[in-house]
Amino acid sequence: MRSLICATLLLSSFFSGAGELVRNAVITEVASSSGNKDVFFVKLSGGTGPCANGSVEFPASQSQSEQSYNQAFSIALAAAMSGKKIRIHNYSNNECGGANFIGIFTN
Numbered sequence: 001m002r003s004l005i006c007a008t009l010l011l012s013s014f015f016s017g018a019g020e021l022v023r024n025a026v027i028t029e030v031a032s033s034s035g036n037k038d039v040f041f042v043k044l045s046g047g048t049g050p051c052a053n054g055s056v057e058f059p060a061s062q063s064q065s066e067q068s069y070n071q072a073f074s075i076a077l078a079a080a081m082s083g084k085k086i087r088i089h090n091y092s093n094n095e096c097g098g099a100n101f102i103g104i105f106t107n
Contacts, residue, residue, distance in 0.1 A: 021056055021099055022049040023087040027080040040073050042080075051096040056088050062100045072102050079104045
């Protein structure tokens with residue numbers, strides 16, 4: 001029992017450092033840069049999470065590859081044009097200035 005509790009605490013501390021920045025938000029603006037930095041920017045309406053009703057930056061330097069970065073930008077544009085809800089994730093921490101994943105919900 002004691003080892004189960006220790007394992008749970010260890011895993012929860014590992015996963016709490018990074019995570020979902022926003023879920024079920026709508027993108028109201030997409031910009032190719034923000035503050036003259038090598039990022040693309042999305043402004044959000046609604047949703048839940050630390051970046052809900054705010055904005056999120058996707059730095060090129062935090063992307064897995066150039067192709068992945070371009071795919072994220074395309075997904076953001078598709079979500080903005082369709083009005084579909086999205087979720088955004090940061091694999092490093094919970095900062096809104098360091099996103100590197102975006103998913104679009106179809107329903």
